[in-house]
Amino acid sequence: MPKTPSLEDLMKAGVHFGHQKSKWHPKMRPFIFCEKNNIHVINLEETQKQLEKAFGFIKETVVRGGTILFVGTKNQIQDIVKDAALSCNMPFVVYRWMGGALTNSQTVLGLVKKFRKMKEDKALGNYQKYTKKEQLELSREIDRLNTIVGGMERLDKLPDVLFIVDIKKEKTAMSEALRKKTPVVAICDTNVNPELVDYPIPGNDDAISSVKLLVGLVAEAVNEAREESKTEQDK
DSSP states (O other): OOOOOOHHHHHHTTTTEEEEGGGOOGGGGGGEEEEETTEEEEOHHHHHHHHHHHHHHHHHHHHTTOOEEEEOOOGGGHHHHHHHHHHTTOOEEOSOOOTTTTTTHHHHHHHHHHHHHHHHHHHTTTTTTSOHHHHHHHHHHHHHHHHHHGGGTTOSSOOSEEEEEOTTTTHHHHHHHHHHTOOEEEEEOTTSOGGGOSEEEESOSSSHHHHHHHHHHHHHHHHHHHHHHHHHHHO
């Protein structure tokens, strides 16, 4: 598993900065250290503990061949989430959660298959037989599908786990995960209910430095678990 970051590293990344006191969720109380200048400060020792629990669960998931879907659609973190998911070869949603991605999976998986087929046909030159106007329309459809399901291109079935940055922003994804009983690992700021999440990671879900550190650690946990599993199989 990745080395748990020190309190200093977490503090440098701004992981401890919560929301204004007026926006807090009472269920976050166990993870709050104090209040300073009307801002809640997250207990980073709790962040360390919860990270270790999340790492353990991620390892179990990856070792058994499970898939973790990374979800984070806020503008400032889209590239961070996408790059982290790509670095550990996991699917992602960074533009817009498509309603029914979990609860109406056949429709979504159908779109994924359509996207793959259209990309393949274009790469093979199968669209050359169409008029320029028709080719343009087909390219636009590929671009549209890429926005909707491009990050889920590798999915052939429902993901085993969701890793969410900001469950308040991603409330539809969170709601569908609860309905389908899909386990969730999530960065939980002081304004959300961590009891909705199987493995909450208390931390700032807005600051780029905080999200980059925490999302990067999750991706690292995936890669290390996969490498350990491969080593065991090769023995």
